[in-house]
Amino acid sequence: MKVAFTSSDGRTIDEHFGMAGQFRIWDVGPDRAEPVGAVSAITTSDDEEDRISARASAIAGCAIVYTVKIGGPAAAKLVARRIHPMKTGGPVAIEEVVAKLQEVLRGRPPPWLRKAMEQGIESTESVD
DSSP: OEEEEEOSSSSEEOSBGGGOSEEEEEEEOSSOEEEEEEEEOOOOOOOHHHHHHHHHHHTTTEEEEEESBOOHHHHHHHHHTTOEEEEOSSOEEHHHHHHHHHHHHHSOOOHHHHHHHHHHHHHHHHHO
């Protein structure tokens, strides 16, 4: 399953969703995890709604986005696109969050996360 992180350095979740310059994307499963790239989150629009839409479009296909902070309208737009926003509340190492997510995936993940994992497997299978 694809997971996005708001990170200025590729190692730490350290940015607000609305201020992030790019998202770091990882492919995360119960037994493996690897970074797969970065996507730009920069938009030239002055309209907040357009900026939120552009950011949500940039991480389309991700099941989760981890960020230090996110506003209500942006979170609602992500949820409508089936992207689950997760707030860290402060800087946290991406690898630490990935390890915790993998523990959850190996155990009994909540229903929304099980569904996201299944969708990630289906999208991988349809590529072959």
